[in-house]
Amino acid sequence: MYYSEVTQRVISYIESNLTEEIQLDTFPSVIGYSKYHLLRIFKQETGKSIGEYIRQRRLAMASTLLFHTDESILTIAFLFHFQSQEAFTRAFxxxxxxxxxxxRKLMKAVQMIEEDEKLTTSKQIKGWGLSGSNPxxxxxxVDSNVFHTGTKSGLLYSKGVVNKQQFATMMQGFQAHDYKGKRLKFSCFLKTEKVEKCGAWLRIDNASGDAIQFDNMDNRSIQGTTDWNHYSIVLDVLEESASIHFGVLLNGxxxxxxxxxxxxxxxEKIPTTNMLSVEQLPKQPNNLDFSQD
Structure with missing residues (x-):
């Protein structure tokens, strides 16, 4: 997952301390790298400074409290370390x-009108579809109660009894034309609850529908319950590419x-994660007579 270990650890620390005072000077001792290295790598990989990321996540959490609680705006502003209600209002x-x-008033009004219709089925989610072995x-x-940024997230979950061999995916696809000859990094934030196995995936097909680049995070899959974290896949869009497909896979x-x-x-300085690469194959065949343990 090509958010480096450094960035992953920074995100994890921030997610656990959104309502606490976070000082940049404390990151080296907590994360274990120099402040300059942390700031440079985080900005390079996320496109945001650590301060911008913290601000964005605090505003997202604040929007949740505005919608689902009756806490005063001033209390929420101070909870997420804005110096005043005016500063919080400007940022929000x-x-x-x-x-x-x-x-708050608008969201409450929508809630009263829609009541239990907070979740929208996949048939109504523009661009997205549900597929897999047992969809x-x-x-x-669409979940308006749990999200990383903005006001909504996509939620894929099992219903009833399923086994480890059964799976489903939220997915969509688009033409590869604009990306031919480029190295493409696909990334997203994921949060899980009691999953047996899941991960993001990206596949690039040629005109015949054959997969020529593929990664589904099988060698670094997510298991159990995890907080929001960033995951990415890097593939080359070859000249013979015709379509790009992506999504999130849930097994079991x-x-x-x-x-x-x-x-x-x-x-090309960013290494590809292509699972179809011949570089991942051994140079020579081995254990041809099954005598090796």
């Missing part, structure tokens, strides 16, 4: 285009939330 309006008070045993919905039972999908062109 930049992201959500509404001051927090109006946002009838899974549900794909559990729930996985997905948010913040993005595609970025990267240089």
């Amino acid at each position: 309006k930049e992201v959500y285009a509404l001051p927090p008070g109006r946002y 009838e045993l899974y549900e794909l919905v 039972k559990g729930k996985v939330w997905a948010d913040g999908f993005r595609f970025d062109e990267v240089t």
